[in-house]
Structure formats: C-alpha cells, structure tokens
Amino acid sequence: MQDYAPQQGSPLLLPAPRVDSIRNDLQIQTLTTGANSALKRWPKVTVNSPKLLTRPGFVPTWKPFWQKPKTIQVAFPDIIEFQEPKAESEKKELRRLKPPQASGEGEEASAEKKKKPTRIKPPDDLLSMEDRLFYILQPPLENWLSGQELVMPFEPFAYQYEGIAWLFSQKSALLADEMGLGKTMQTITAVRLLLRSGQVRRVLMVCPKPLIPNWQREFKLWSEELPVTTMEGDSARRKMLWEMQSIPVLLTNYEILVRDLQNMEEEEYPRFDLVVLDESQRIKNRDSLTSEVIRRIPRRRSWSLTGTPIENRPEELASLFEFMGVVPARSSPDMRQLKKLSDVYILRRTKDLVQPDMPPRLDRDAVLELSPAQQSAYDIAEKEGVVQLNDMGDEITIQHVFELVMRLKQITNCDPLTGESAKKDRLLADMEEIAASGAKAILFSQWTKTIDWLAEYTKPFGALVYHGGVPTTKREPILKQFKEDPNSHLLLMSYGTGAVGLNLQFSQYVFLYDRWWNPAVEDQAINRAHRIGVANPVIVTRFICKDTIEERIDLVLRQKRELFEKILGDGDASTTSLSLNAAEVFGLFDLKARSDKGTRSIGPTSEKAA
C-alpha cells in the first residue's frame, strides 16, 4: 500500500489510479431444449380480479365534506281567484284601448317609458327581512297588469304605475295626488292586487255619500271581477253586512259608518285588513265624532285619499297621520316633523309634474261691472251693513260680518228686486258661443237657489241641475244625460255636491259663478273637467264683480295661497286651500276681530252649502 501522507513543505499530490483488467470471455453453453426461441417471444399479460381474503390494511379515510349553507325561505300566500265576469268577447275589445297620449308626446318617448319596469319597493319602515323580500320579489307591475294575469281596460300612465306600486307596499299611506290624476283608479288597482295576492281579504272603502255611485262605477271599470258590496238598507241588513267576513270590498259612506259603529261596543267593531278613506279631509278635525269612530276601527292598513291634505291648518295633517297610525294619539308634530312624515307617508304628484304636455287649463277672470240696479242695491246694503256693524261696538261677532258678506255676494249674483245680473248676462252670451260650437260647460255656484234660478234662463242650452236638492238616485242619470245628449250644453252644479269625485273631462268650459271661501274647493270643482283624459284645453272663467266684496275676497285668497306650500313641496300650487279666518273677514270691512277669534275659519262646510 502506498503512503499518501504529504511531504513536509510540498503540495498535496494524488497518485495515478491503478487499473486492473479481468477477462470476460466466459464460455456459455446453450442447450438444445427450445427455450431460446421461447425467450424471444413477447409474453401474454392478462388481469384477474380475485377477491381479497382479508380487509386491506391501507384505505384513505378522509374525503371532502362541506357543511351545507343555511337557507332562508320566503313563503308567498296562495293566489285568490275571483269569478271572472261574463261577456268575455266584449271585454276583449276593451282591452285593446290605450290611454289618450298627451299632445306632443312622441312614440319614442312612450317606448322609453315602457322600458323601465315599475318595481314594488319595500317601505323604509319595514324591518322584517321576509317582508321586505316579499315586495322585492313581486313581478314588475307592467307584467302583472299587461293582460297576462290581470286585465286592465286602459293602460295606466307611468306615474300611476308608481302610485299603485307605492300603495301596494304601504301599511300607512296618504295618496294626495292633485285632483284629476286618477287617485281612484290607482287605489282600486292596488286593492285589486292586494286581494289577488292574498295580502288582504277584507277592505273597507269609505267615501262621501254622493261619491258612492262614482266608486261603484270605477270598481266595475277597473276591476270587474272584484265583488263590491255597498252598505245600504235597513239597520238589520247593515248589521249583517258589517258582520259578514266574506265580503272582499265593503263600500260605505261616512254618515252610515258613524251611525252604525257608534252604537256598537268597541269589541264588536268589524275588523278589516285595509281601511281606505276617500276625501279624507273629512276627518281633519281629530275631535269630531267621525274621526273618533274611524280611528277605533281595527285594521292592519290605513290609507287616506285626498287632493287637499291641508285645507286650513297644518294640524289637519296631524289628524290624518293619527288615523294612519304614524303619530301617537293626541300628538302635535311641529312643521319640521310634519315635513319629515310627509316625505315618508305622503305621495303627491301635480299635473305639472306628471303631465307637462297635458292640455292646459286657461284661467281667466271675468271682471264685470254691476248692472245699475245691482250697483244701487249693493251700495245701500254695504253702507247700511257697515254702519250697523260699527254701531254694534264690542257686541259685534264674526257671524254678523259673515251675514253681511253673504248678502253682498248674493247681490253680486243677482239683484233681488229686478232680477238684473251682470253675471247672468255674461254667462248667456258665452253659452251662445259654446252651444253653437257643440261644446259643453259646467257652472258652479255656492247657492242651490242661484242654480235653480239660472236653470230657467239657460233652458235653451239644455241646462241640467245637479246639487244637494236632487235625489241621489236621479244624479247618475243626470250626469249620463249631460255626457251623451248632444243638446245638453250646460250642467249647473253646487260646490258641495259637484266639486269632488266626478269625471267630467269632456267639458271644455268651467264657470265659477261665485267664489267659494276656499280655493282648494274651487280647484276641485275645476278639476272635474281638467283631469286625465282631457283632450282639449279647459277654459275656466271666474266671475268677479268690480269694486265689490268679491274683489277683496279674491285678493286675500290669492295672498294666502303660498302659505302652506313648504309642507308639501315646491311648485305645488293647489295645496294652498285656506279658508278665510275671522280676522280676515273682519278685515274685509276694515273692522278688527276679537283677539280670541283670530284664527277661526268661518267658511261654511261644503255639505251645508249644497
């Protein structure tokens, strides 16, 4: 063995490897057995699956397992089906009708509107997720109402779809659309959808007595399949109707409702899923018997309908909110709170907003000189009246002033001695022209006496009379005749009976023969003619006698129009429905009101006047 230890002071050097060689020429003997050729063949491979005799020793024991996500269910009530009305063939024709397009509205604009489906949104105050999802998952109203599932006689306007969708989801709602925009139709359709979808089963519809036929007619038009029962008959029959649970829609008026329910124990009160108050300003006074009785009705949903949610004071709105259950009993929300509540619970649209291209309403004041006889009578009455008032000193009351105002207003309508009337002369002149053109006009007055008196002079124009003195059963035929008779050109109406709820949009002219105390009532009257479906401009003529009490009243009312706009929003010209208060009536004659009566409204109620 070589020594590899390095020498002292010399570098490490490895020795060269040693190579040994081995002989590989080994001799192999091949035997002649045939095994050699067998080795050269490819082997055949087959697979057998024998059963294992014992459990195998190695099996992977883990496999992926994921816990299933938790789920939430939203249940939908069963659909309620109503018996479809007969005469299907006639209705099919009706379905094809379309609403009148506002002039100037092109097809492109309509198509654009149709592209946006109206979805039902859950109200902001609805907290339960299931309830919120219920509304979100409803189909767009257009799908619902396009004839696939429910038949509509006319296609609603886009804002009406929005109104229906809003009402559908609201438990507390005040639909305060301006008169003529279709509050009735929107309410009926929302009620229809709620009934059909099983959300409500029993609805109470309350309206002023003169409007019962109107609601019956509108229900038949917009939801023919819904059975509507009108509360009428003797007390035994009415009691039975109140107790019947299977009536889907019960239609009644305020008077019957109060009369029947005030005699019941509170635990006997009928229970409703929805109570709708039409012309709900009827409960503006929260201390009135009507308000108290209505608030006691057990109900799940409370809707109010009115074009004039505030007639005199903001507190009236609080009374409506109390009925709707959004403010505590007897509470007095301030202006800021009222505004906040209005944003949530009130839906109000004006014609300017939703129908900018609707044929306009053209207002014109016909300022007339009194006839000589009228002037003489007026001067004497005013002079004597003011002298008398001044002589009364501290004994003077609002009633004394009010009587004088009424006397003077009557003289401006007609001189009681001679029958001379500047207004009548002007009316007859205008009617000549209107009748010749085949158009129709409606005239409003505060007094039924004036209406009957005018009827004599306007017979040549086929004048018809519609006021509180006309029996209810005769009123519908009168409206029908006015609509259909080509020789009937004039309908004489009282503010109290004719100002609300009627559809007279085929009339192109409106005359306000004398001024009402409240411009909102005048607006309601005018909107009988100027409403959705109107094809032509509506010309409104207000008769105002020069240098008379009428001019002074007109001035005061105009000044007051702006006062309450801020509660219900800007640009709302028709909400300012303010009667004259005592101080303002005293002011008409430069008299001073007693301090404790300064804010009392002295306007008569519309019912009394009718």
Place this chain on the structure above:
Amino acid sequence: MADSKKRPPCVLGFYKTVTHVTGDICGGVLITSHLGRPIEFQCSLPVRPNATQQTLYGSSLLPFLKGELIAEALHDKLEAKPDIVFVDDPEAVSDTIWGTIPVLCFAEVKDWLSRSIKGKSASLSPAQQERFEKMEPLLKQHVPDSADLSEPLVRVEQALKEAMGQAA
C-alpha cells in the same frame, strides 16, 4: 273568492348568486308560476370559502361554490320543485345538482348546446337535451310570448343584495 292551491301548469325556477365585496357568496332561487308570480323563494346565508376549499378546488372554486355547494342546499330545501331552472352565470350551472330538472343558462357555456327560448338565446347541457325537449312544449303553451324570462333573475339579484345588506 277561492284560494288557488293547485300547482300552476308550468313552474319555473330562477337561480342566481351574488358575490359581496367581502368575497362572501349568497345564492337564491325563485320559484314562479308560468306568469312570473312568485311561489317560493329560498336563499342561502353568505358562504365564505375556507382555506381547505381554496386549496383543493383552486381555479374551480367558484363553480364548486355556486354550481354545487349553494345550489344543492337550495335545491334540497325547495318545496315546489320547478320544471326548468334558468341561470345567467356559467359558473353557476350544474347538470347534476338539479337532478332531472333541465337547466338553461342565458350565457354561453363551453361544450353546451345553443338553444333559443322566448326570443332569448340560451345554453343547454347535451346530457339534458332529451329532458328539455320533453318539457319545452309546456313552456311554449303556458308561458306568454311577451314574457321576459331573464327578468326574474333581476328580482333574485335585488333580493340577495337586500338580504346581504341586512346580514352584513
């Protein structure tokens, strides 16, 4: 007035998932009548994939979550089984979870057949072609031609967003 408890002639299902900004996924299925009226709605609570799932499924994680995990949970809970299910997300389709119910996707899906239904193009799994052809006459007969079959998916999406908003 009578409650209508009978099953509509054709029951439609609409399945959709929504992904929250946090990465949670929520799914919902809306069952409607042939006219789009809701019959039942099931939605899942938000699902967040865990680390194991992310590792195991990798790039197929979303199809697993949407098309299998959530869809299966909803399918199992449904009381009203639909005749057909519509989806609009290729990741949410699965031709096994829904069993014998054909699934149509309003988007292109690789290797699926192209079909047209009520004016909309859709994809159909070749494995479900036969089943779909059996129920197609039902759709033609009962679902109105004017119906927009993708509209209910918008409702499901809004409902899921509302649910996730409240759950968050």
